[in-house]
Amino acid sequence: MGALNTLPQAKTNYAAEPDDFHWHGWSAQETQWRIERLLGRYVECIDDDALEQWPDFFVADQCRYEIITRENTERGMPLALMLCTSHGMLIDRVVSLRQANIYPQRWFRHVLSNVVIHEVSADTLNVHSNYVVFQTRRNGQTDIFSAGKYVDRIVMADGALKFAEKRVLVDTHRVDTLLVTPL
Amino acid sequence: MGALNTLPQAKTNYAAEPDDFHWHGWSAQETQWRIERLLGRYVECIDDDALEQWPDFFVADQCRYEIITRENTERGMPLALMLCTSHGMLIDRVVSLRQANIYPQRWFRHVLSNVVIHEVSADTLNVHSNYVVFQTRRNGQTDIFSAGKYVDRIVMADGALKFAEKRVLVDTHRVDTLLVTPL
Amino acid sequence: MGALNTLPQAKTNYAAEPDDFHWHGWSAQETQWRIERLLGRYVECIDDDALEQWPDFFVADQCRYEIITRENTERGMPLALMLCTSHGMLIDRVVSLRQANIYPQRWFRHVLSNVVIHEVSADTLNVHSNYVVFQTRRNGQTDIFSAGKYVDRIVMADGALKFAEKRVLVDTHRVDTLLVTPL
Numbered sequence: 180m181g182a183l184n185t186l187p188q189a190k191t192n193y194a195a196e197p198d199d200f201h202w203h204g205w206s207a208q209e210t211q212w213r214i215e216r217l218l219g220r221y222v223e224c225i226d227d228d229a230l231e232q233w234p235d236f237f238v239a240d241q242c243r244y245e246i247i248t249r250e251n252t253e254r255g256m257p258l259a260l261m262l263c264t265s266h267g268m269l270i271d272r273v274v275s276l277r278q279a280n281i282y283p284q285r286w287f288r289h290v291l292s293n294v295v296i297h298e299v300s301a302d303t304l305n306v307h308s309n310y311v312v313f314q315t316r317r318n319g320q321t322d323i324f325s326a327g328k329y330v331d332r333i334v335m336a337d338g339a340l341k342f343a344e345k346r347v348l349v350d351t352h353r354v355d356t357l358l359v360t361p362l
Numbered sequence: 363m364g365a366l367n368t369l370p371q372a373k374t375n376y377a378a379e380p381d382d383f384h385w386h387g388w389s390a391q392e393t394q395w396r397i398e399r400l401l402g403r404y405v406e407c408i409d410d411d412a413l414e415q416w417p418d419f420f421v422a423d424q425c426r427y428e429i430i431t432r433e434n435t436e437r438g439m440p441l442a443l444m445l446c447t448s449h450g451m452l453i454d455r456v457v458s459l460r461q462a463n464i465y466p467q468r469w470f471r472h473v474l475s476n477v478v479i480h481e482v483s484a485d486t487l488n489v490h491s492n493y494v495v496f497q498t499r500r501n502g503q504t505d506i507f508s509a510g511k512y513v514d515r516i517v518m519a520d521g522a523l524k525f526a527e528k529r530v531l532v533d534t535h536r537v538d539t540l541l542v543t544p545l
Numbered sequence: 546m547g548a549l550n551t552l553p554q555a556k557t558n559y560a561a562e563p564d565d566f567h568w569h570g571w572s573a574q575e576t577q578w579r580i581e582r583l584l585g586r587y588v589e590c591i592d593d594d595a596l597e598q599w600p601d602f603f604v605a606d607q608c609r610y611e612i613i614t615r616e617n618t619e620r621g622m623p624l625a626l627m628l629c630t631s632h633g634m635l636i637d638r639v640v641s642l643r644q645a646n647i648y649p650q651r652w653f654r655h656v657l658s659n660v661v662i663h664e665v666s667a668d669t670l671n672v673h674s675n676y677v678v679f680q681t682r683r684n685g686q687t688d689i690f691s692a693g694k695y696v697d698r699i700v701m702a703d704g705a706l707k708f709a710e711k712r713v714l715v716d717t718h719r720v721d722t723l724l725v726t727p728l
Contacts, residue, residue, distance in 0.1 A: 193590035194601035195705075208578045212391045219476040223490060224376035226511070235377035249652060249681075286432060286533045288509045290475045290494055292656045293585040307589060311656055311679060313494060313509045315432075319535025321509045326654045326679045326687045328592070339378075350652045352685025395574045402659040406673060407559035409694070418560035469615060469716050471692045473658045473677055496677060496692045498615075502718025504692045522561075 200299045217340045222289040234269035243344040288313045304333045325351045405472040417452035426527040471496045487516045508534045588655040600635035609710040654679045670699045691717045
């Protein structure tokens with residue numbers, strides 16, 4: 180868990196045949212579909228600015244949400260741009276965002292792809308995916324806000340898929356705005 | 363239908379467990395695959411500049427294709443940048459495009475993700491997805507042409523999946539070029 | 546094979562119903578999932594800079610990897626920006642890249658979508674997909690590096706899916722950097 184100084188490629192055999200695992204009674208294929216659906220809803224929640232529902236994607240106990248630069252990850256420096264280690268901290272984050280809305284209005288639009296299930300244990304799926312977030316400002320101009328990688332630990336909690344841990348490894352440094360917005 | 367002044371988030375429970383619906387004899391998982399395949403072919407048709415086939419993705423009767431700014435949607439102002447309310451209007455649009463090709467040549471490249479099936483009725487699937495269109499001009503430079511969201515009503519017509527309604531909610535304002543190009 | 550002067554749209558009926566084919570004992574749906582998993586791992590291998598594993602995605606005998614501009618493809622000019630016609634050439638390419646690393650460090654991030662299986666023969670799947678690669682330089686700025694289309698011939702080799710041919714049709718011209726980096 181955490182393992183900030185371990186790079187994915189150290190243990191990954193990228194070109195290996197996909198495992199035909201089963202998880203919670205689902206085939207690998209069905210698991211893939213359900214994971215993608217979870218990620219699709221997660222992203223739409225943020226893009227629709229329905230942030231009050233954002234914490235619901237995480238387990239109630241001992242969840243972890245973290246935004247960290249790829250540079251720091253590769254150097255083993257565990258300094259996060261955003262770190263929430265409880266459900267309450269996720270909720271506080273949204274409340275702060277709504278209260279301290281001093282930034283010019285913008286819209287976000289996520290594109291997500293390359294959802295790869297890497298490790299499967301009885302409890303947990305380790306899932307990687309690439310994301311790019313585009314922002315459109317009030318003047319109608321769209322640009323790249325953040326590109327990076329989600330490294331997620333996903334579990335079943337009360338019959339639903341939830342994030343036990345979501346680590347956002349950002350390629351892009353835009354510390355000013357990253358500090359306040361969930362990705 | 364239409365419901366231009368209703369935002370998706372008003373009725374959506376983003377973090378809810380996916381429904382295990384059936385539709386036309388397909389499981390939810392198979393429906394998802396078929397929808398994604400429809401969208402993949404739709405996008406490739408445009409990117410390959412095979413626009414003469416573009417109207418074939420829509421039902422023959424009473425289809426609706428609309429490009430509208432997100433800003434107008436959220437304000438409940440139903441002013442569209444492009445509006446076609448019949449199959450003939452879709453065909454006319456392509457003919458006009460081919461005849462009035464006064465714009466510098468460019469290529470489009472769609473990236474599409476987050477395909478989420480939101481509502482299922484006996485007839486219709488309500489499907490949301492995120493898109494970003496990149497354009498490459500003759501000088502070889504690529505930039506962001508349009509980012510936004512597809513809000514689709516998809517039906518079965520003569521044994522094939524077709525769009526009954528496709529609403530393109532654009533974040534990006536580029537009225538000059540948006541007016542002539544399908545997204 | 547190759548068929549550089551044949552455009553996809555010449556033979557494609559984009560809006561046609563998807564074929565319910567079977568391939569190597571898999572349903573069309575399962576084949577789609579396995580192809581997307583292959584592509585997801587391929588892209589992650591590059592983005593994680595694990596290039597030493599990159600050749601493993603190709604068949605050992607008579608593979609072909611090619612980067613070509615869309616412009617040249619549409620004109621039937623088969624001049625490639627990069628061309629490898631054997632497994633050894635793929636390995637050489639990676640060795641050269643590691644030795645001649647004179648470029649400023651950057652990270653790549655692929656987004657891949659619209660994976661469409663077009664032709665199915667006993668041996669081979671013909672698969673198209675759209676990609677956009679973003680690069681982030683050391684200063685933390687992210688921009689578009691390359692947009693284009695993968696045109697892949699995929700086969701089963703020793704029980705695993707491999708690329709027999711991967712043609713990268715780039716919209717973006719950035720010859721300086723394209724010459725050294727796999728896409």
